[in-house]
Amino acid sequence: MSNRKPYVREMKRSWWQNHPFYRMYMLREATVIPLILFTLFITFGLGALVKGPDAWATWLAFMSSPIVVLINILALIGSLFHAYTFFNMMPQVMPMRFKGKTLDKKAIVLAQWAAVAFISLIVLVIV
Incomplete structure (x- = not known):
């Protein structure tokens, strides 16, 4: 040892x-x-x-x-x-694919922010 x-x-x-x-x-x-x-x-x-x-x-x-x-x-x-x-x-x-092609990274990020804005708008309308 x-x-x-x-x-x-x-x-x-x-x-x-x-x-x-x-x-x-x-x-x-x-x-x-x-x-x-x-x-x-x-x-x-x-x-x-x-x-x-x-x-x-x-x-x-x-x-x-x-x-x-x-x-x-x-x-x-x-x-x-x-x-x-x-x-x-x-x-x-x-990475996301649509019809065999990889989607643009910016488009994915913008879609997520658009979803956040849409859901926030719905919450503001409801409340």
Whole structure:
């Protein structure tokens, strides 16, 4: 048996800051924090709605706080960033063919954004 130790490369905490791909990856992963807070706020809002008018009024006052509004804006930006990166990645992950020909990548991305706009319009009309 050998007494030699295997080589273990040192890994600094800032390893991801040296490459643009990893910086964007870490930024995308960090956007989950405001999304989690937004989900919790909405969940508590549903609970307040069930509890009655006083709890609902308290929740509405909480939601109008500038910090909560800022968190909600960050959650919206994070969601749009996730959609942007996912939509741009989609044609490479799953190339689509129509009548034997590969569809243009831009057309696939634009179709996804058009679907988002259409569904958003339907939700705005309903609400």
